[in-house]
Amino acid sequence: MSYKDEQLSEEKVFKDPVHRYVHVKDQVIWDLIGTPEFQRLRRIKQLGTSYLTFHGAEHSRFNHSLGVYEIVRRIIYNFDGRPHWNNEERLLSLCAALLHDLGHGPFSHSFEKVFKLDHEDFTKKIVLGDTHVNQILSRISSDFPRKVADVINKTYEDKLVVSLISSQIDADRMDYLQRDAYFTGVSYGHFDMERILRVMRPIEDQVVIKATGMHAVEDYIMSRYQMYWQVYFHPVTRSAEVILSKILHRAKHLYDQNYKFAFKPTHFISFFAGEASLADYLKLDEPVVLFYFQMWMDETDEILSDLCERFTNRHLFQYIEFNPNKQMKAWMELYSLFKQVGINPEYYLVDDSSSDLPYDFYRPGEEEERLPIHLLMPKTNELQELSRQSDIVESISGKKRTDHKLYFPLDFIEALPEDSEEKKRIFEILFH
Template identity: 70%
Template sequence: MRRPDGELEEEKVFKDPVHRYIHVRDELIWDLIGTKEFQRLRRIRQLGTTYVTFHGAEHTRFNHSLGVYEIMRRMVENLEKKGKWDADERLVCLASALLHDVGHGPFSHSFEKIFHMDHEKWTREIILGDTEINSVLRRMDDDFPLKVADVIAKTYDNKLLVSLISSQIDADRMDYLLRDAFYTGVSYGQFDMERILRVMRADEDQAVFKHSGMHAVEDYIMSRYQMYWQVYFHPVTRSAEVILSKILHRAKELLAQDYAFKLTPHHFLSMFNGKVTLRDYLKMDESVILFYFQEWEEEEDSILKDLCSRFMHRHLFKYVECDPSKQMVIWQELRDLYQKIGLDPDYYLVIDSSSDLPYDFYRAGEKDERVPIHLLMPDGKLRELSRESDLVESISGKKRTDHKLYYPKDLLMDQTEFPEEKQRIMALLVNQEG
């Protein structure tokens, strides 16, 4: 039963391993969760290919989106108690938190890079398009979907609201750090979220934090730093991403050559030709991708067949450290040797780079400019976090980049053909780090 004020007659509760319970009392939120576009997130993993490295990382965008909603619900509740929140904005905020990732494709960021897509753009398309989500949002009023889409686009007038969902310390990051740490079984992502929520205060354009809670914020920053390098950028996960990318590039290349697939990639056709409709996009999830990969293990094309088998059965590429800016001569020799032994270097010799900037100051006009975290001092003034924290100051503005060279060691160790060339390749690879 539902009440005239938009609240459910009885609160709905989801059991959650990270937040214990997720509470839903608004009809709007409950109906959004039930839409087919939101339910699609059950079929998209939160961490893409990370499950091949950390076997517990099977959680989904559905789990995470509910978690972000719950953190946001608690943030809003706390700010309402302090008299620092406009009640009319409450449902805009909660709906935006719930829907912030609804535009993710299968294997998330890997998929985006391969097809040059932006999940935030697709999120806005789903919110504003001919979807069940749009129909539910329009029950509030005709402008409500646009308000939610503007929050996702970071163009909404209420900058405080935007900062709660997208900033250097927001509901999204808080949930994915805690959730990803839980499901991967690591301790790096743990921090005192309860303390952070207690010391959070509303400023005009962003959330700020009482100076007395600085150490909890420091812990959060360092947790994020560790999670990126120990989990998100793990080299084995990146090996799986490299193979995933190469499979789709190979399928696209074969399609352009009019190759006769045993199983035509119907679901990919619009993506390969750059004419993706919203309907096409919403049909894509990880079960579809894995179905094709399994079927393509039987294809005649040796590269597509081999790469799909590697991905499906976790027969991944090995890796060495490398610095592409200093080793171009070695890189060219490796490519020439690959050609001699019949291995296509475009598919079997891959440099992958990862980089992260754990915390930064505001740098006006620069790409990906970041609004800093501010502390509320005892005298009522605001002070940027790194000016008070030696720990945060030590990593501020420092971008760390890591390069790995991936290759199929098993094929190179097979000495039945081209033994001299293969020995030379392995010698060059072993010496890459130096």
Template identity: 70%
Template sequence: MRYQDQQLAEEKVFKDPVHRYIHVRDQIIWDLIGTREFQRLRRIKQLGTTFLTFHGAEHSRFNHSLGVYEIVRRITENFKGREYWHEDKRLLVLVASLLHDLGHGPYSHSFEKVFGLDHEEFTRQIIVGDTEVNQILRKVGRGFPEEVASVIEKTHPDKLIISMISSQIDADRMDYLLRDAYFTGVSYGHFDLERILRVMRPTKDQVVVKTSGMHAVEDYIMSRYQMYWQVYFHPVSRSAEVILTKIFKRVKVLCAANYSFKQAPTHFLSFLEGDVTVDDYINLDETIVMYYFQMWRDEEDPILSDLCDRFTNRKLFKFVDFHHAFDAKDWMELYAAFKAIGLDPDYYLIEDSTSDLPYDFYRPGEEGVKLPIYLLKPTNDQIELSRYSDIVEAISGKKRSDHKLYYPREIIERLPDDNKAKQTIQKYLKFN
């Protein structure tokens, strides 16, 4: 029997808080889950620094990847026998859904931003490179790893299977919204997944939803909107994120200056030199990063020591709303005030905007954005969701940004009230 047709002697299940059970019948799926590269995802948090705001948000990319696989598995079950669905694509989309986040690094967004990395490129390298995952995929066929990578990269010619894991209403989004809502403990990330799966239909180019299921999709869109502003863009999580970013940047600066570390950044050297191998990448996870942060609390460099202490012990920066009202003179005066009290503004006065984050709302028709959601009418005509739903029309395409300045308020508050630098800082940052 061909490897791709092999089934487990007995179905395996993972107990899951979101989907109740995750079912595995295919030998290849079971084998992929057991690889070194997939098991590494247990050590990468799904929500990065959000656990410092919502203490339950300790779930991993491993949890999420299994959840996306399970949703896609259920979609393929519902698509059996329907026009436009080809059963020979089933295994391809199951494997792609399972492996879609394989290249995420520790604290993904901050890490990628500082070191100029792309997790999607590393996902590809892990799939097609010299890895355990690749060895398993090649048992299906020499070209199968490339085909899996092309689905994740959205270059595969079958647009339908791409839309199942990467569209405006895909298995990836549906799982992370439900999963993140569950682990953060919030109530507004929930929607009727069962209903949406029942009314999904395959077409030539993408998954669409029957008009009878429109209200369930409206609920999904609202949940997505609320999760972004209440969880993903939460300013306290952003405070931890900016500190994390500055730690990585400080290490880069110190290495460039030939600083003598007590704990040398051995695992970061290839990243600092811009010569990262797949093995280097796989060997770095959040447990390793946190070890270095713990050690760097005792470094002689006061900035690195302080920032690592802040992150590991949750001594986060405070923030004020910022609307780009400062001119160059204002910035110079504020920077000078920070320097006067011994704070380097490059590390202790940080402008942050939600427009820099890798999340988006439902924006139909905007160039460069994933395909919009289409409803399938009883006549088999299709209509874009926001043209049919007043609720979705009210919130779709609305650009909203949130700009804040982050700084260590407790240091400034300890200064005497007659300190001129403190008065200047208070004037601009408006706190008492």
């Protein structure tokens, strides 16, 4: 028997709070889960800094990746024997689902922005590079790692396989919405996934939904909408992200200025220099980053020390609603006032924005074209784009919502002398 077809002598199961059980029968999947690169995902939180807002949000990319794998496994089970589904793609789909988040770094998107990195690029490097993951995938065939990378990168020739983990209704979203809702304790992210899985059908280049399942899909779309604004873009979480980002910017600035760190930033040096190797990247996880923050609290640089103390002890920035298009004059005055009173506005006056497009239909030629969700109509078997049949989805289709906040250290401002004219003016601008 080839390695590709090799099965475990006894099925392994992971107890899971969202799916009850994650089932593993393929030797390949079991071996991939045991690699150092996949086990590293236990040390990367799924929701970054959200644990400082929702105390239960301690779950990891490891949890989520197993969940996405399990959903794809169930979808494939339902697809087996149906037209358009090639069961030769089964193992490829499972491997891509399991490994799709392999390249996430510590605190994911905040970390990427500071160092201009792309987790998808690192996922590809792990899959194709000199890694344990690559060794296992290569045992299937010499071109199998490339196929897995292409599915994750959305360039694989079979678009149906790609759509399982990357579309507007995919296993990735269906897992993280439910998982994140469970661990944050909110009710918004729940929807009838079992119903959706039952009404999914494969066609030539994508998954479609039987029209009888439209209401379950409506619920899924609205769950996603609510989760983004109530959880993912929560202003307290964004405050923590702002501070995290400023810590990394400050540390890089100090390193570039030849500042003598009391605790040398060994794990960060290649990132500061823009020369991080795959090995450097894999060594850096969230416990390592948090350890540095603990140590940097004792640095002589007051800004780095203060920011690390704020993040470590959840002493976050205050925020107000802010519209940069209408309040730029006020922002410029605040910037000047902060400098006058000795508060560095580069680190302590931050405009942050979040935006989301909950559902979109196909718009040829536009950036980030989105393949819409299609309903398979009864009797005729015609495809209808979801928002043409659903008034609920139509009401939010193509509508991008953006939210702006201005973040600042209220304690620094309150500590200014009571008779300070600058203090009075800062408060007047911020709160009136």
